[in-house]
Amino acid sequence: MELRHLRYFVAAGEEQHFGRAAERLRIAQPALSRQIQDLENEIGFELFDRLSRGVKLSAAGESLLEDARGILRDVNEAIMRAGSGNFASDTPTQHWN
Numbered sequence: 001m002e003l004r005h006l007r008y009f010v011a012a013g014e015e016q017h018f019g020r021a022a023e024r025l026r027i028a029q030p031a032l033s034r035q036i037q038d039l040e041n042e043i044g045f046e047l048f049d050r051l052s053r054g055v056k057l058s059a060a061g062e063s064l065l066e067d068a069r070g071i072l073r074d075v076n077e078a079i080m081r082a083g084s085g086n087f088a089s090d091t092p093t094q095h096w097n
Helices: 003-015 018-025 029-043 059-084
Strands: 048-051 054-057
Touching (some): 003 059, 054 059
Antiparallel strands (some): 048 054
């Protein structure tokens, strides 16, 4: 699993629409759909219920969404600490977007 997969999943989960998520990520919608399918294949379960008018997070997707946000936030904070040389800081940064 790559961080890109988690970023794409979070955007799609928040938007509940692959087209809007793709626009937000500035990628093509088919590429986003392919990446989400790759993630689902890798983890072995569906993250979205495909509906006639878009997508809805599955129960598993809802559970993973919060964890994925936390993982991305932790990675961002680690990068910010490393970049600032502030290795001993216990104070989280506010640079998550």
